[in-house]
Amino acid sequence: MQTTGTHFxxxxxxxxxxxLFANGINMEHTSDLVYEGNLIHEESYPQRSSKYEEVEMDGIKVDFYDARNKVIHEIKKSDKVEKAHEWQLKYYLYVFERNGIAGVTGILEYPVLRKTETILLSDIDRETILTMEKEIQAIIESEVCPPLEKKRICKSCSYYDFCFSREEEE
Ligand code: SF4
Structure with missing residues (x-):
């Protein structure tokens, strides 16, 4: 299966x-990430112009690419899983580079928090991405679903009912 930004x-x-996501078990019609990005974009930047292009390549879909300035904008609501947002965006930069579009910068935007973060790709990141890609493929191709781990993020995860409904009954 092709690796995507959502996988990262x-x-x-x-x-x-x-x-669960990679094996087609979805709790919502659309992924959390796509829904979140589009909703926040509409609410926060109602008149953001057509300077942004939508780009799809190698399994990734970037909604807001500023081709003139070579900047990918990724819009998020909360910074609770900031590390995940950073790696998703780094993977976009990596895929752009792999397709011959070098020198692209990423900007993570949290309009609700009035916060932005610039994301760049280092040599260490490139190596880490290669390792992560292999691990992601091993996980999603496994016959066995990884065990439940109680995390702070569980309560806001779309799989919460799926993971915890039996526990609540007990
Ligand atoms: S509810 Fe928690 S354990 Fe279950 S998929 Fe979501 S984050 Fe993972």
């Missing part, structure tokens, strides 16, 4: 979430 994000958040 979920890999950081929870291996079980990654496996």
């Amino acid at each position: 994000n979920y890999y950081q958040v929870c291996k079980r979430k990654l496996w």
Whole structure:
């Protein structure tokens, strides 16, 4: 299966979430990430112009690419899983580079928090991404769903009922 930015994000958040999502078990019509990005964009930047392009390549889909300035904007609501957001965006930069578009910068935007973070790709990141890609593929191709791990993020995860409904009954 082709690795996507969502896989990179979920890999950081929870291996079980990654496996469930990649194996077609979806609790919502659309992924949390796509929904969140589009909703926040509409609410926060109602008149953001057409300077942004939508780019799809190698399994990733970037909603806001500023081709003139070579900047990918990734819009998020909360910074609770900031590390996951950073790696998702680094993976976008990596895929752009792999397709011959070098020198692209990422900007993580949290309009609700009035916060932005610039994301760059280092040589160590490139090596780490290669390792992560292999681990992501091993997880999603496994016959076995990774075990439940209680995390702070569980309560806001779309798989919460799936993971915890039996526990609540007991
Ligand atoms: S509810 Fe928790 S354990 Fe279950 S998939 Fe989500 S983050 Fe992982």
